[in-house]
Amino acid sequence: DAKTTQPPSMDCAEGRAANLPCNHSTISGNEYVYWYRQIHSQGPQYIIHGLKNNETNEMASLIITEDRKSSTLILPHATLRDTAVYYCIVRVAQNSGGSNYKLTFGKGTLLTVNP
Amino acid sequence: DAGVTQSPTHLIKTRGQQVTLRCSPKSGHDTVSWYQQALGQGPQFIFQYYEEEERQRGNFPDRFSGHQFPNYSSELNVNALLLGDSALYLCASSPFISRQGFLGKNIQYFGAGTRLSVL
Numbered sequence: 001d002a003k004t005t006q007p008p009s010m011d012c013a014e015g016r017a018a019n020l021p022c023n024h025s026t027i028s029g030n031e032y033v034y035w036y037r038q039i040h041s042q043g044p045q046y047i048i049h050g051l052k053n054n055e056t057n058e059m060a061s062l063i064i065t066e067d068r069k070s071s072t073l074i075l076p077h078a079t080l081r082d083t084a085v086y087y088c089i090v091r092v093a094q095n096s097g098g099s100n101y102k103l104t105f106g107k108g109t110l111l112t113v114n115p
Numbered sequence: 116d117a118g119v120t121q122s123p124t125h126l127i128k129t130r131g132q133q134v135t136l137r138c139s140p141k142s143g144h145d146t147v148s149w150y151q152q153a154l155g156q157g158p159q160f161i162f163q164y165y166e167e168e169e170r171q172r173g174n175f176p177d178r179f180s181g182h183q184f185p186n187y188s189s190e191l192n193v194n195a196l197l198l199g200d201s202a203l204y205l206c207a208s209s210p211f212i213s214r215q216g217f218l219g220k221n222i223q224y225f226g227a228g229t230r231l232s233v234l
Contacts, residue, residue, distance in 0.1 A: 043119070043205050043225030044158065087157060102148065102171055103207075103223060105157030 004088045009110045012082075018075040020109050022088030025069040030092050033064060034103070035073045037084040044087065044105075047073065078113045085110050117142065119208050119226035127232045128196050136191040136229045140208030146170075147189040148223060149181060150205040158205050164189050196233045203228045 150158035160173035164183035207223035
């Protein structure tokens with residue numbers, strides 16, 4: 001799996017957009033970008049994923065650059081409950097046997113949303 | 116619909132003891148993965164079970180073993196506990212990839228974890 005680089009921490013004001021960057025310059029053509037977050041004392045929670053097109057769901061938007069070497073997770077209106085560690089993970093979707101690939105976590109970005 | 120459930124939530128053991136952690140996957144999921152998360156670190160993959168067999172394994176010693184039951188629930192066993200085994204142990208479940216439809220929707224759902232302290 002490609003290695004990802006994220007800033008260790010970021011701050012955001014409540015109600016403003018939070019933009020979390022991730023570099024994955026060695027990403028391969030068959031690797032997807034996944035984002036998870038982990039609120040203190042809870043298990044990681046899936047947010048969104050994408051291959052090369054921008055994606056949006058009820059939680060966030062994912063912007064992937066055209067060369068796919070970096071991406072940005074956008075929380076459009078951050079709330080205090082969005083304070084968490086955000087993990088950017090790059091991996092292939094499945095192996096030849098069809099089994100579910102492991103997730104390789106880094107240290108992530110601690111996003112602190114301030115009132 | 117219950118999500119992934121793990122038990123117990125907290126556990127205290129002493130060095131050299133053995134421990135068993137349990138996980139019930141989300142309804143409709145048949146694949147279970149286990150992760151270890153040390154304080155201040157991201158989760159590290161231990162192994163994955165499907166059809167009651169270990170399918171993938173991370174860089175963990177043989178002291179870490181597992182089992183999956185016919186109802187898809189799973190256990191993680193750690194023998195000869197070391198102080199360094201103190202961590203949050205996370206279970207994640209997912210449908211086997213071929214049941215997930217289009218390529219890429221390869222989402223794992225995590226439980227809240229078991230906090231293991233080894234004294």
